[in-house]
Amino acid sequence: MGLKIGVLGAGMFATEFIPLFQAHPLVDSVALAEINPERLSEIAGKFGISETYASLEALCRSDVHAIAIFTQRHLHGPHALQSLRAGKHTYCAVPMAHSLEDVRAIVEEVTSSGLIYMTGETSYYYPSTIYCRDRFAKGDFGDFVYGEAQYLHDMSHGFYDAFQHSGGSEWKQVAGFPPMYYPTHSVSMLLSVTGAKATHVSCLGYRDRHADGVFREDSNLWRNAFSNETALVRTSDGGMARLNEFRRVGWSGKNSVYLSMFGTLGSFEEHADSSIWTSIVPDDIQPLDDLLRTAPSIAHDGEDALPAGLRRDFHSGVSRVHPKERLPAGFENMPNGHFGSHQFLVDDFVQSVTQMKLPPNHAWNAAKYCVPGIVAHESALRDGEQLPVPDFGEPGAQWEHLKL
Ligand SMILES: NC(=O)c1ccc[n+]([C@@H]2O[C@H](COP(=O)([O-])OP(=O)(O)OC[C@H]3O[C@@H](n4cnc5c(N)ncnc54)[C@H](O)[C@@H]3O)[C@@H](O)[C@H]2O)c1
Numbered sequence: 513m514g515l516k517i518g519v520l521g522a523g524m525f526a527t528e529f530i531p532l533f534q535a536h537p538l539v540d541s542v543a544l545a546e547i548n549p550e551r552l553s554e555i556a557g558k559f560g561i562s563e564t565y566a567s568l569e570a571l572c573r574s575d576v577h578a579i580a581i582f583t584q585r586h587l588h589g590p591h592a593l594q595s596l597r598a599g600k601h602t603y604c605a606v607p608m609a610h611s612l613e614d615v616r617a618i619v620e621e622v623t624s625s626g627l628i629y630m631t632g633e634t635s636y637y638y639p640s641t642i643y644c645r646d647r648f649a650k651g652d653f654g655d656f657v658y659g660e661a662q663y664l665h666d667m668s669h670g671f672y673d674a675f676q677h678s679g680g681s682e683w684k685q686v687a688g689f690p691p692m693y694y695p696t697h698s699v700s701m702l703l704s705v706t707g708a709k710a711t712h713v714s715c716l717g718y719r720d721r722h723a724d725g726v727f728r729e730d731s732n733l734w735r736n737a738f739s740n741e742t743a744l745v746r747t748s749d750g751g752m753a754r755l756n757e758f759r760r761v762g763w764s765g766k767n768s769v770y771l772s773m774f775g776t777l778g779s780f781e782e783h784a785d786s787s788i789w790t791s792i793v794p795d796d797i798q799p800l801d802d803l804l805r806t807a808p809s810i811a812h813d814g815e816d817a818l819p820a821g822l823r824r825d826f827h828s829g830v831s832r833v834h835p836k837e838r839l840p841a842g843f844e845n846m847p848n849g850h851f852g853s854h855q856f857l858v859d860d861f862v863q864s865v866t867q868m869k870l871p872p873n874h875a876w877n878a879a880k881y882c883v884p885g886i887v888a889h890e891s892a893l894r895d896g897e898q899l900p901v902p903d904f905g906e907p908g909a910q911w912e913h914l915k916l
Contacts, residue, residue, distance in 0.1 A: 514540035515865060518576035518600070520568055520591065522546035522555035523678055525605060526582035528826060528849050530559045532858040533580065535842050538866050545571035548678075572598035578628075578865050581605060584678055585694060586686055586733065589614030592629065596621040601628040603861045608878040610693040612886055612902060615879050619904045622875040630861050630871045631878035635697045636704050637853035639804035639831040640771045640787060644705045644780050646833070652791070653775030656706045656749050660772040661698035662756035664763050667726065667739075671759070684725065688732025691757035692741045692892065695885025696878075698755045701771040703880055704872070708749040710884035710901045715743035717892035720760055727760070736889075743888040745901075757885070767851065768825055806831045809848045825850055838916055860914065869914040870907055879904040 517533050519526055522544055533542050545565035546552035556564045565571040568591060571579060578601035581591050589609030595602040596618065608631050609615050622629045635641055647653060665671065667687070675687040692715060703709065717738030720727035727739040739760035745753040765784035772781045778791035780800075789798040807829035830836045830852035836844075843855045857873075864871040873881075884901050891899045 514538050515578060515862060516541050516543065516576045517862075518543045518545060518565070518571045518574060518579045519582065520545050520571060520579055520595070521582035521584075522548070522551045523582060523584075524674065526580075527555060527558075528847065528854055529580065529582065529858060530555070530561075532843065532846060532855060533862070534559065535840070535846055536858060536862045537840050537842065538862050543571065543574060543576055568594055572600065577601060578603065578861070580861070584686060585689060586610060589618065592618055593621060596625060596627055596629065599625070599627070601865045603630045603632055605632045606634075606696040606881075607631075607694050607885070608696070608875075608882040610689075610886060612883065615883055615886070615904060619875050619879055623908065628861075628864050628868070628871070629875040629878065630857075630864065631696070631873045631875075631881065632857050633696055633700045633704075633873045633878075633881060634850035634853040634857065635700045635769050636873055637834070637856040638701065638767075638769060638771075638851045639806060639833050640780070640782050641701045641704060642833045643800065643804060644701075644771065644773055647778065647780070647789070648705045648773075648775075652778045653773065653780075654777030654792075656708065656747070656751040656773070656775055658751060658774045659702040659753040660756075660770075661701045661753065662758070662770050663694075663697040663768060664756065664758045664761050664765070664770070665768045666761050666763065667722070667724070667759055669764075669768075684731045685733050687726045688728070688734065688736050690734055690736045690738060690741070690889045691759050692743065692885040692889040693734070695743075695755060695757055695888065696881040697769045698757065699884050700873075700877075700881040701769065702753055702773065703747075704877070705773065706747065706749055706751070708747040708751065709880050709903060710745045710753075711748050711903075712746040712898050712900055713743050713884050713888045713891055714896050714898040715741055715888035715891040716896050717741045717889075718760070722760060738889075738892060741888065741892050743884070743891070745884060745888075755884075755888070803833060804831050806851050810845055828852060830855075835916070860916070863916075864914050867914065869912045871914050872916070874907060876905060876907050
């Protein structure tokens with residue numbers, strides 16, 4: 513018998529994943545839960561979903577095996593906990609949560625229940641991250657020395673539309689989410705390559721001045737005035753990293769997420785429009801643009817509905833470094849997005865629940881990607897005071913890991 517997946521939230525991002533869950537050969541059916549009744553019936557109709565629910569509570573009472581959460585970013589911690597406590601395996605779009613308490617509770621819940629929790633980290637399957645992970649595993653970097661990772665996404669590049677889509681007249685309350693509460697696209701690139709953890713962080717914030725008033729103490733739920741935050745991190749392998757999470761920045765690159773890594777033997781550098789490998793061997797400079805370029809995605813149904821600033825990130829196929837042969841054959845002519853990552857994330861989750869083996873982005877790694885940012889924002893509020901990053905441990909020895 514195949515899996516029954518319940519998708520929570522029928523917003524812009526969920527609609528990129530529903531058809532992939534439906535097309536996966538190990539999935540029997542997909543149900544949909546959404547609190548906005550018009551949106552529920554529109555999206556259920558569009559994807560031919562007959563089983564619908566008006567709330568998370570109702571979805572939790574249903575017989576779905578797993579819940580895939582695509583609600584707004586500030587709701588993820590409580591929604592994931594509710595799903596796990598109802599006995600459902602849980603996939604959640606990033607971030608895992610924005611409080612240490614919720615992260616701790618999710619890790620404890622997964623530990624005691626034996627359920628699968630997976631964070632939907634798109635950066636994990638970006639070409640640059642895959643390339644660096646492979647070369648790091650082969651020893652080509654030597655020891656990790658220093659990394660730079662950044663998620664540069666100006667508010668005007670689709671974020672106004674994205675936050676207004678569900679935020680109504682109160683949209684600014686959520687749009688002013690502290691940038692470091694959404695750190696996982698950058699943190700995961702570095703830490704999923706090295707396997708290390710952040711141990712200490714110091715962060716500074718840029719006090720926003722824009723007339724839209726999104727990042728102001730009196731306009732959002734977190735009393736947050738920072739639109740850009742920069743953190744310096746110490747990692748458990750003795751390395752150093754600089755993270756930028758910018759939401760107000762005059763910048764356009766081929767991507768919005770960037771990685772550079774320097775090791776004692778070799779280095780990878782990614783710029784706005786190109787990337788290279790270089791090493792300790794004199795004159796070794798290898799251009800990587802052809803290798804890492806992603807193909808256009810198969811056209812998405814209704815893709816013009818997406819704000820222009822989001823379309824390029826949402827819709828992109830695989831590069832030559834993606835191990836696409838491991839994907840179900842039926843995915844080949846399906847849409848993909850975020851630099852080839854969507855199809856891999858769906859397959860990871862479905863395979864892990866079916867085999868009861870941990871996916872790469874399991875709860876303990878999700879904590880590793882998320883917690884440095886939560887502490888970084890606290891540091892920014894204290895004008896850069898260096899703070900320790902709590903360690904939420906590793907999965908127990910009883911767990912097998914998915915072989916991909
Ligand atoms: N690269 C990435 O990983 C990436 C990219 C885009 C979005 N995201 C994440 O995906 C998530 C969703 O983004 P989006 O743009 O689709 O948001 P959205 O606002 O378009 O959709 C969220 C939907 O969840 C529904 N919802 C909220 N609470 C609910 C509940 N209790 N029960 C049922 N439905 C509920 C809302 O009504 C809304 O329709 C965000 O958290 C965002 O961070 C990640």
